Amino acid sequence: MHMENTLEIGAYSFGDTQRGPDGSSRSTAEAIKNLFDAIVHADRVGLDYFGVGEHHTVSMPASSPGALIAAAAAATTQITLGSAASIISTDDPVRVFQQFATADAISGGGRIEITAGRGSSVETFPLFGFDLNDYDELYAQKLDLLLTLNNTTTEHVTWSGRTRPPIPDLAVVPRPINGSLPIWIATGGSAPSSARAGRLGLPISYGIIGGQPHRFAPLANLYRQSAAQAGHTGDNIKVSVATFGLVAPTKKEAVERMYPGWVNLNVEMGRLRGWPVPQRSSYLAQVDAPSAYFVGDPDDVAERIVALHGHLGHMRHFLQGDHGGLPQEHLLESLTLLATEVKPRVDRLLAAK
Amino acid sequence: MSSQQATTIGILGAGRAGTALARQAVKAGYQVRIATTAPAAENALLVDIVTPGAVAVESSQAAASDLVVLAIPLHKYRTLNQSDLAGRIVIDAMNYWAPVDGVFDDFESDSRTTSEVVEEFLRDARVVKSLNHIGYHELEEDDQPAGTATRRALALAGDDARAKALVANFIDRLGYDAVDAGPLAAGRSFQPATEIFTGSHTANQLVALIQKVRPLVDAA
Numbered sequence: 001m002h003m004e005n006t007l008e009i010g011a012y013s014f015g016d017t018q019r020g021p022d023g024s025s026r027s028t029a030e031a032i033k034n035l036f037d038a039i040v041h042a043d044r045v046g047l048d049y050f051g052v053g054e055h056h057t058v059s060m061p062a063s064s065p066g067a068l069i070a071a072a073a074a075a076t077t078q079i080t081l082g083s084a085a086s087i088i089s090t091d092d093p094v095r096v097f098q099q100f101a102t103a104d105a106i107s108g109g110g111r112i113e114i115t116a117g118r119g120s121s122v123e124t125f126p127l128f129g130f131d132l133n134d135y136d137e138l139y140a141q142k143l144d145l146l147l148t149l150n151n152t153t154t155e156h157v158t159w160s161g162r163t164r165p166p167i168p169d170l171a172v173v174p175r176p177i178n179g180s181l182p183i184w185i186a187t188g189g190s191a192p193s194s195a196r197a198g199r200l201g202l203p204i205s206y207g208i209i210g211g212q213p214h215r216f217a218p219l220a221n222l223y224r225q226s227a228a229q230a231g232h233t234g235d236n237i238k239v240s241v242a243t244f245g246l247v248a249p250t251k252k253e254a255v256e257r258m259y260p261g262w263v264n265l266n267v268e269m270g271r272l273r274g275w276p277v278p279q280r281s282s283y284l285a286q287v288d289a290p291s292a293y294f295v296g297d298p299d300d301v302a303e304r305i306v307a308l309h310g311h312l313g314h315m316r317h318f319l320q321g322d323h324g325g326l327p328q329e330h331l332l333e334s335l336t337l338l339a340t341e342v343k344p345r346v347d348r349l350l351a352a353k
Numbered sequence: 354m355s356s357q358q359a360t361t362i363g364i365l366g367a368g369r370a371g372t373a374l375a376r377q378a379v380k381a382g383y384q385v386r387i388a389t390t391a392p393a394a395e396n397a398l399l400v401d402i403v404t405p406g407a408v409a410v411e412s413s414q415a416a417a418s419d420l421v422v423l424a425i426p427l428h429k430y431r432t433l434n435q436s437d438l439a440g441r442i443v444i445d446a447m448n449y450w451a452p453v454d455g456v457f458d459d460f461e462s463d464s465r466t467t468s469e470v471v472e473e474f475l476r477d478a479r480v481v482k483s484l485n486h487i488g489y490h491e492l493e494e495d496d497q498p499a500g501t502a503t504r505r506a507l508a509l510a511g512d513d514a515r516a517k518a519l520v521a522n523f524i525d526r527l528g529y530d531a532v533d534a535g536p537l538a539a540g541r542s543f544q545p546a547t548e549i550f551t552g553s554h555t556a557n558q559l560v561a562l563i564q565k566v567r568p569l570v571d572a573a
Binding site: 121122125132134135188189190191192194195210211212215218219222223225228229272273274275276 | 363367368369372389391393398399402405428450452453454456457490545546547548550551552
């Protein structure tokens with residue numbers, strides 16, 4: 001198996017609405033500004049990647065990754081920016097492509113990516129007026145259109161499919177500076193999704209939010225072998241991993257900083273989904289290797305990222321720690337530590353392998 | 354098959370639940386066949402890598418197994434082949450979970466349990482509801498040998514005693530105590546958002562929980 005020998009380190013967010021002392025939500029506009037500030041900060045401290053995940057809830061209000069990334073493209077110089085993910089099933093692939101190509105033009109080129117996903121919940125279907133019975137068809141058709149737009153080398157595109165009228169040689173502009181944008185497939189780890197991404201020859205991004213991340217190894221293997229079987233080789237066959245995580249000067253601080261937001265998130269999800277009240281013990285059960293939350297000091301997080309790399313061979317690992325009202329200063333400190341403390345340790349550990 | 358035990362397990366669906374179950378069933382010594390709506394050849398690599406020991410087959414072949422597990426998204430139940438599943442013992446491991454999967458009229462407008470809706474659609478299958486209330490991570494992590502005091506238990510519900518006996522034996526070999534919750538309608542006690550669905554319980558705890566909600570189930 002081909003293993004990358006360097007690892008990009010990054011972060012992602014769905015937006016994180018702050019809470020007042022009584023637990024009530026502060027403004028969603030403030031959450032977007034905080035997220036923008038965090039991305040600019042991540043760029044300054046040298047983080048490799050920042051992903052903005054499309055979400056449509058009061059607690060996670062990053063509904064418009066394209067707009068936020070275009071703004072961030074203007075305010076940053078080196079960081080790679082992408083959606084994590086764009087819910088293309090219920091969006092217009094022409095608009096998604098144009099928004100990210102616009103951000104690419106503003107960025108100077110080569111820093112803007114699209115990650116196409118289905119979304120982990122279905123709130124975009126009623127919001128944008130789509131029928132859940134068309135879930136699979138919409139995703140397949142819209143992904144096909146998005147890829148056609150991206151792979152077209154001219155400014156005029158022709159496409160026809162089943163979920164919208166054909167596009168007969170119409171201009172879709174601007175074109176990305178490097179000709180096309182990296183387009184990733186996001187998945188929570190179903191085997192058929194891994195095989196499909198491989199057959200399409202697209203890079204795959206695993207969102208691993210529970211369980212033991214090294215158990216994704218067969219899926220990454222399936223992805224690579226599916227790609228090889230379909231004749232896809234080269235730089236586009238690569239794996240990235242998104243997990244929960246937060247870095248602080250000490251493990252104890254990291255664990256305590258992420259906990260209140262974790263409780264808020266799980267109380268909110270539990271109310272919606274009928275889960276029981278979250279237990280501290282189930283949080284603590286997930287904060288140490290080989291579990292799913294990359295919460296710790298720089299040594300701990302770096303060692304765990306490199307250990308997982310031994311199983312998955314991923315080329316990028318990015319963390320989300322801001323949920324349920326994480327104080328902004330804790331997010332910013334985590335981003336600083338990721339770039340300045342975790343990344344050099346990861347480089348060193350990989351070089352020693 | 355012998356009268357007490359299944360030897361072949363057909364799994365419809367190769368998502369997270371279907372593949373986790375396939376691995377656990379292979380580990381328990383079963384002959385496991387997996388099928389999706391895609392042709393078997395398209396799933397061969399997936400099955401080789403993700404569920405080694407199982408075999409990718411066409412869905413009609415998976416249906417011709419001693420036990421057939423439904424591990425597809427519930428709202429696709431109408432894609433199941435009624436004639437393939439006629440007379441079969443079918444384990445319904447699917448759930449209706451509107452906050453996650455969205456609202457579907459088939460289940461919103463019907464007061465029965467989803468498994469009863471599925472059984473009516475399948476007409477001649479003997480449906481047993483089970484394996485819906487354990488997470489796919491947990492299925493491969495929480496198993497313990499029979500007789501262990503802390504062994505986790507899983508509930509089952511169905512209207513056919515022989516089918517239930519075979520499913521109970523299957524659950525035991527997967528590493529869990531099986532607790533009979535009663536007729537298929539009693540599966541209400543372990544649908545999403547119930548205490549049984551969201552927790553982990555031993556057989557004694559499960560029996561107590563099922564008895565606690567039994568009057569509600571009977572009244573429904």
